[in-house]
Amino acid sequence: MDEKYQEYFSKQIVDKWSLMDYDNWLIKNFDHNQPVKSHRKFYSILTDILVDSKNANLLLKNPKILKIIHEAPEKWKKEEKKRKHKKKKNDDLDDKERALSLKERELDLKEREISLREREVKLRNEL
Numbered sequence: 170m171d172e173k174y175q176e177y178f179s180k181q182i183v184d185k186w187s188l189m190d191y192d193n194w195l196i197k198n199f200d201h202n203q204p205v206k207s208h209r210k211f212y213s214i215l216t217d218i219l220v221d222s223k224n225a226n227l228l229l230k231n232p233k234i235l236k237i238i239h240e241a242p243e244k245w246k247k248e249e250k251k252r253k254h255k256k257k258k259n260d261d262l263d264d265k266e267r268a269l270s271l272k273e274r275e276l277d278l279k280e281r282e283i284s285l286r287e288r289e290v291k292l293r294n295e296l
Contacts, residue, residue, distance in 0.1 A: 173198075174210045186215070 177194050191211050 174207075175214055 176198075177191055188208065188211060192207070195207050
């Protein structure tokens with residue numbers, strides 16, 4: 170019975186596969202058509218075509234590969250958190266460096282002001 174349904178996919182071009190077209194084809198080729206059942210068939214056959222079920226079953230049977238596939242997103246999330254944490258630390262260090270350099274500049278300006286005042290005082294004393 171499945172072979173009759175699969176005829177649609179073998180005769181049609183991939184770009185023209187659609188549920189509406191499939192319904193029209195079923196009406197022409199089958200006497201008794203049940204839309205719900207035929208739609209399920211359409212999607213199950215389409216899924217089998219798009220996803221090679223043999224390879225998918227092999228992956229499911231091999232727990233090591235399945236575990237790797239399952240843990241990969243978690244591993245990426247952990248690595249992303251580490252990168253963000255490092256970036257945050259670096260940003261904090263950069264902020265501290267900026268703050269220290271601003272303090273240095275302020276101290277340099279204060280030293281200049283003090284030296285200018287000392288010169289002014291010396292000049293006043295000399296006069």
